[in-house]
Amino acid sequence: MSDQIQPILSVRDVAKTFTMHLRGGLRLPVVSGAAFTVGAGECVVLGGPSGVGKSSILRMVYGNYAVDGGQILIRDPKSGREADLADGDPREIIALRRDAIAYVSQFLRAIPRVPAIDVVAEPLVSRGTPVEAARARAKELLARLNLPEALFELPPATFSGGEKQRVNIARGFITDHPLLLLDEPTASLDAENRDVVCAMIEAKKAAGTAILGIFHDGEVRDRIATRIVDVSSFSARAAA
Structure with missing residues (x-):
């Protein structure tokens, strides 16, 4: 079937x-x-x-x-x-x-002192992806979501609500979970980033998620x- x-x-x-x-x-x-x-x-x-x-x-x-x-x-x-x-x-x-199962919650629960790029990369690393490859993919997603590159290596605890949510979204979208x-x-999110997320959801649908x-x-x-x-x-x- x-x-x-x-x-x-x-x-x-x-x-x-x-x-x-x-x-x-x-x-x-x-x-x-x-x-x-x-x-x-x-x-x-x-x-x-x-x-x-x-x-x-x-x-x-x-x-x-x-x-x-x-x-x-x-x-x-x-x-x-x-x-x-x-x-x-x-x-x-x-x-x-x-x-x-990948999950984007309403609020990011980030481990203190862990950089945003590693928060996003972790689901891939936990499944065996080499760290540098996982970080490269995380960087692509954060850039697509318009998070300033200066924030990539900083812990997201002090980020704004919208910035934290973009980290959260990137983390949830980084894997190919069914x-x-x-x-x-x-x-x-603002209108520009809402449009980005909608496009990301449409891409996931097209991929069979x-x-x-x-x-x-x-x-x-x-x-x-x-x-x-x-x-x-x-x-x-x-x-x-």
Whole structure:
């Protein structure tokens, strides 16, 4: 079967509830029965109003949040092997992040004193790419995102919000992982750099990457979305 028939990401009947331990164990349902797929070359956007669980779903797919029920299947397009993130096996999650899932979060969590170019290069280095080759690719991406070259060798802790986000985007885009997660990647960017990121997303789609993202910018969403999944349809809060 083709990649279009067998999706890269399959979310099946996923449920999530938060337990508020500081409020006597109060249980706060987030999503119930979440189900959708993302195929190679698609950019699927999670839609719906604030508070329905879009970011929670993205974090479950990355393995940051545990799942109460259901499956989150990631398929290797080369071997056909599927792994279930919902099992919560830490070794499996680490392996999938290294080899299968790239992620651009809203905020850069950079290690202190590590230069921006090495923050970006690290995902390639961790997969065996020689350091100089990884740094060269990182330099290309940072230049494409219009980060001043004078900042490449500086730690991004003191960068502006937009500069940090460009480092974050370059880090997420540097690999050829089959699945790319995007959490408001253009929120801190000016119009010129939003256009650059949209072009980068379009290139990833053309290369067969499966993309799942959250975009509140309507123009960006209209330009890059293959389809929109309305999270309201399985929001446990909306149903409560």
